[in-house]
Amino acid sequence: MSPTDPTAGSTDSAGSDGEAPVLSVRGLKKSFGTNTVLRGIDLDVPRGSVVALIGPSGSGKTTILRSLNGLEIPDAGTVAVAGDDGGSAGSTRPPLAVDFAAKVGTKAIAALRDRSAMVFQHYNLFPHMTVLQNVTEGPIQVHKRPRAQVVAEAEKLLDRVGLLEKKDAYPFELSGGQQQRVGIVRALALKPQLLLFDEPTSALDPELVGDVLEVIKELADEGWTMVMVTHELAFARQTADEVIFMDGGVVVERGPAQEVLRAPKEERTQQFVRRLLHEF
Amino acid sequence: MNLDLALRSLGPMLLEAVRGTIPLTLISFALGLLIALLIALMRISGNSILAAIARVYVSIIRGTPLLVQLFVIFYGLPSLGIKLDPWPSAVIAFSLNVGGYAAEIIRAAILSVPRGQWEAGHTIGMSRGQTLLRIILPQAARVSVPPLSNTFISLVKDTSLASLILVTELFRAAQQVAAFSQEFMLLYLEAALIYWVICLGLSTVQSMLEKRLDRYVAH
Ligand SMILES: Nc1ncnc2c1ncn2[C@@H]1O[C@H](COP(=O)(O)OP(=O)(O)OP(=O)(O)O)[C@@H](O)[C@H]1O
Ligand SMILES: [Mg+2]
Numbered sequence: 001m002s003p004t005d006p007t008a009g010s011t012d013s014a015g016s017d018g019e020a021p022v023l024s025v026r027g028l029k030k031s032f033g034t035n036t037v038l039r040g041i042d043l044d045v046p047r048g049s050v051v052a053l054i055g056p057s058g059s060g061k062t063t064i065l066r067s068l069n070g071l072e073i074p075d076a077g078t079v080a081v082a083g084d085d086g087g088s089a090g091s092t093r094p095p096l097a098v099d100f101a102a103k104v105g106t107k108a109i110a111a112l113r114d115r116s117a118m119v120f121q122h123y124n125l126f127p128h129m130t131v132l133q134n135v136t137e138g139p140i141q142v143h144k145r146p147r148a149q150v151v152a153e154a155e156k157l158l159d160r161v162g163l164l165e166k167k168d169a170y171p172f173e174l175s176g177g178q179q180q181r182v183g184i185v186r187a188l189a190l191k192p193q194l195l196l197f198d199e200p201t202s203a204l205d206p207e208l209v210g211d212v213l214e215v216i217k218e219l220a221d222e223g224w225t226m227v228m229v230t231h232e233l234a235f236a237r238q239t240a241d242e243v244i245f246m247d248g249g250v251v252v253e254r255g256p257a258q259e260v261l262r263a264p265k266e267e268r269t270q271q272f273v274r275r276l277l278h279e280f
Numbered sequence: 281m282n283l284d285l286a287l288r289s290l291g292p293m294l295l296e297a298v299r300g301t302i303p304l305t306l307i308s309f310a311l312g313l314l315i316a317l318l319i320a321l322m323r324i325s326g327n328s329i330l331a332a333i334a335r336v337y338v339s340i341i342r343g344t345p346l347l348v349q350l351f352v353i354f355y356g357l358p359s360l361g362i363k364l365d366p367w368p369s370a371v372i373a374f375s376l377n378v379g380g381y382a383a384e385i386i387r388a389a390i391l392s393v394p395r396g397q398w399e400a401g402h403t404i405g406m407s408r409g410q411t412l413l414r415i416i417l418p419q420a421a422r423v424s425v426p427p428l429s430n431t432f433i434s435l436v437k438d439t440s441l442a443s444l445i446l447v448t449e450l451f452r453a454a455q456q457v458a459a460f461s462q463e464f465m466l467l468y469l470e471a472a473l474i475y476w477v478i479c480l481g482l483s484t485v486q487s488m489l490e491k492r493l494d495r496y497v498a499h
Contacts, residue, residue, distance in 0.1 A: 071403065113403065124394075128418045138404030141414060
């Protein structure tokens, strides 16, 4: 298991030795037809830590996140999620283990989805609902929690990201950066144990990227556990505890953000990092 | 022309429009939409048997004349021991017919909703059914308003065929007065005018509805 980076600026006391990681993935494999996309991925994410997945296009980063959220069913491998004391969820969640080598039923998928929440590259907000409805839909319809309580929480979260006055707006009335912040709030409102970000800023105009990254940074500092796919290497260096470089469906290199991004050991990582830093 | 007759027949014809044509259209359309939704869901269910049944259904409905469908139900079924009154026969025939046409519209509308919307539904924990009902269908409904309005307007006119299985509606009323007075041109033009006015009104409602719904469609 990789240690958390003490220099990464996380303010929480999490990730301490001895505690089981929130997420533990072993031997994750996935093929689409003859195209083998994941060739056995291991991943441990300690509580309160941030793991950044980087790698060239097609290396399988999105497929990992989608597998964690049950949007893709891997062919083999296990995903284990620690139990939740109920501090954030309101209801306790027992430890969960899913073995994809066996047939995985809808119950297991639903349980898996309950643990994590996804922030999509293209936001995927519900266009027929207002900002507030987007955020409260899951807690009200799925968690069956009382509306008044959910709305109060949602408004607080929207206020945090500076969008409270937009709560009755429809997504088409918002900028991309605002939509993505709503996407993040929609994920937070579910009180997941794990936040999954798939290139949350890559669909945004450059001048809108900053606001969204700032929100994500705050969440990291607050102690949220997250896995993010990103091409923003500078951001990954600031925010991530661990960086994982993938290529061709395998992990090529992993380690503390500073090490992997500043002084990568592997040839392929060096090339990738150099090219990305040049581009931006 | 016989203006007096035109005015005197207007009352009974409007009455039959209100008592016959309009309820026949509304009821058949509502039932037809339910059938259409069912057929559309069967087609996209991923179950090849259900999908095949749905495809055959749509093919039969679209490949045979509505008048023949009406006659099979009203004049044909009695030979199998199923005897239905004109009204229920007409409602069944029109519903099945709308079901076949609207199924394709609804299917296309559901498929036009981006896959990311299903995924967003799933990621907030919704089941397939919940996602369909709360996320996909409301968006599909918006996309399908224009083509479904066309189906609806066609149905208004098609209900005149029900006169051929003895349902009393607008056109049958016109036929009866015409036969009695021998003023065919006058009464059939008058019937045409009433259909036209109804459809004009519906077109107006349609474009108002489209303008309102247009705003929230996913891009
Ligand atoms: N649903 C699918 N069906 C078939 N092939 C797929 C599917 N999803 C992904 N793939 C393939 O899997 C491979 C990995 O895709 P993935 O999206 O995980 O890569 P990525 O690392 O996220 O790339 P990018 O940086 O471009 O987002 C690609 O070759 C892609 O074409
Ligand atoms: Mg990707």
